Amino acid sequence: MVVTQLSTRPRQGEDNSTPTSGEARIRIRDVTLSYGSLQIIGGISLDIAPGETISVIGPSGCGKTTLLRMLAGLARPTSGSVELDGSVLGGPNRSIAIVFQDYGKALLPWRTAAGNVSLALEARGCPGAERPAIIRELLEKIGLGRHADKYPAEMSGGMQQRLQIARCLAQEPKVLLMDEPFGALDAMTRQALQDEVLGLVATTGATMVFVTHDLEEAIYLGDRIICLQPNPGRVGRVVDVRLARPRDQLLTREDHEFLRLRRELYDLIKDDHQ
Amino acid sequence: MKHFSLRKLLLGCGALALFILAWKLVTDAKLVSPIFFPGPERTYAALVKGLSGGAMLSQTLETVQRMLLGWLLASFVGVFLGALIGVSRRARAFIAPTLELLRPLPASAMIPIAIAFLGFSDNMVLVVIAFGALWPMLLATIHGFAAMEPRLYEVSAVLGLSRAQVIWKLALPSAMPMILASLRLGLTISLILAVVGEMLASRQGLGQSILAASRSFRSPDLFAGIVILGAIGLVGSRLLSFAERRLLRWQAVNR
């Protein structure tokens, strides 16, 4: 799963707080969101370039999931707007896939792994004759090749989460939103999935927004890291990650830059929690 | 697992044998006059004679056909209407109170109305069966749709499923456990109403023949009819349980 495709990466190093590029895949403009009188998101602006991977970190309850739901079109901003390729997002859109945090609820328990992936193909009108081959390829890619006929209840948490990712890929999305997708996995599975996802994102050129609690995961995956601050949720810091791609579980994590970033983020988060 | 179900079968047969034995003891001791209450042997003899002689067999088929027709009608209408109402939150809020008002009405209350409109006809009986058996299916479908995991609605929106696809591929399968249970209940109600309808409207069938047997003090025939009714109910419910297990295989692995 080592795929070299640096060309799809955006250039790094410019002033990233006020991006000027006119070709953002996603543009978040002064977005706020309130439930009643309670403001959850308090003015977030951000441009995300095509093919870029953004990691989002922040303390529990700061609005990470809420932000992701707005990007998916599942929640409507109270003010401001989210744009996809220059047009305002009015609701859910087939080219934006989201991997939900609660994978158990997002799968159809009465369909097998293959059937769950098939749902995305049926939705976009893929002809029946073409589906089996696509399904097999996707399941193979995500390491579920031999479990195509299993029902979700017969799969482990990690397998279910992989299945959800496979279904999102079947959507052929331009944007992949991930909400702490590897939260409940052991370290080894987690690292394997991180590499799988990075490889898939690189081959498809998809743009990814990845929410995580894990600082190292945020650094390992991201081109930029957005640190959200709570009450109401807003962007505290944006940190550039200047680490070579493709990344490597051992080499990247031993890199001086990786260790420096980890220190920097740790200090930042510590301040937020005081 | 096979072993376990075999044991359950044996236990069931044992209980049945015990029941027949008790029946025999009560009738042999003449606790109740044999004119009203025949023993198992006389009932069995009447059963064999009725089924081989022809009259009871054709009546049984008549009743089974009536029950199945009414049940199918109720199932299609119930699930279809339930889906229409259940898929929209507004329709649910709008119609649910009316349904709650109508539902507790006993189906027999419908009979005079049905007679007034349709007279003493086969269609009248059919309408009564369908109306009475409709409720479990209708309400189970509505509730099944309402109880669908909200996350799945979001999944369908993100995938861009059409409304028809949401009903057909998400809501119906997710409501299927409730719907299947209600189909079983509906079948029982259909059988009861088929018999009652036949008695009231004097239509060909087991209901009428049981009533006739009772009026002319042919108690073995009466009891033979009751035994057949019990058997119809048992077979129907068994067949549906079997279908249920096949269709809900995905659920069995959950446990």
Ligand SMILES: Nc1ncnc2c1ncn2[C@@H]1O[C@H](COP(=O)(O)OP(=O)(O)OP(=O)(O)O)[C@@H](O)[C@H]1O
């Ligand atoms: N439907 C809702 N109604 C009212 N408040 C809500 C609703 N959904 C979320 N909130 C509030 O919005 C805030 C942000 O929630 P959100 O789920 O986005 O946090 P999060 O950053 O994803 O947290 P975690 O890391 O624990 O998943 C929380 O304080 C939560 O209580």
Ligand SMILES: [Mg+2]
């Ligand atoms: Mg969250």
